Amino acid sequence: MPKNLKACGTLETDILMESEENMYFVDRETIEQTLVFMEEQLAFLQQHTTWDTKIGQLALERSLHTVIESIIDVGNSMIDGFIMRDPGSYEDIVDILEDEKVIGKDMHGDLVNAVKLRKHLVQEFTQVDHQMCIDTFSSSEKALLAFAPAVRNYLENELGPVSAFRR
Secondary structure, eight states, rough: OTTEEEEEETTTTEEEESSSEEEEEEHHHHHHHHHHHHHHHHHHHHOOOOOOOOOHHHHHHHHHHHHHHHHHHHHHHHHHTTOOOEEEEESHHHHHHHHHSSOOHHHHHHHHHHHHHHHHHHHSGGGGHHHHHHHHHHHHHHHHHHHHHHHHHHHHHHHHHHHOOOO
C-alpha cells in the first residue's frame, strides 16, 4: 500500500482510505464473511474422508469450488481495495497476493494449484476426476488453511484493528 495512505473513516467494518490522488475502499466485512465461509468449507472437507457416494462427490465438488471462489473473491477485493495491479487470470490473483505480501511464498504454489482446479470443476463438470480433486485438496490443504489468517493479518497490519464503532 502507498506510504501516504491514511484512514479517513469507518462504516461498520468498511474502511475508506485516501491519499493525495486516490480514494481506496476495502470492505472488510464482506471479506471476513467470505473467509469464514471458506473456513467452514475447509472444515467440512477435513471432516469427510470418503467421497464414494454420488452425494459425497457432489459435496466434494461444491465445497472445493466454493473454496476456490472464496480465494478469487477475496483476492479481487484486496487487489481492488488496495489498487494493486490488474490480474490477467485466476492464477495471477494468487501471484499478485504473493507479490504484495498478502500471502507467503510458501503458500503460493499450493494455492495456484488449488485455483487451477477451478477450470476442471467448472468446464469439465460432466467428467470430474474426484481422485484428482482429493489429491489437490490434500496437497494444498496447509496453504488453504493458512489463507484466511494471512489475509486477516495483512488487513490488520495495513488498516489497523477492526473498529467496533460506527459513524
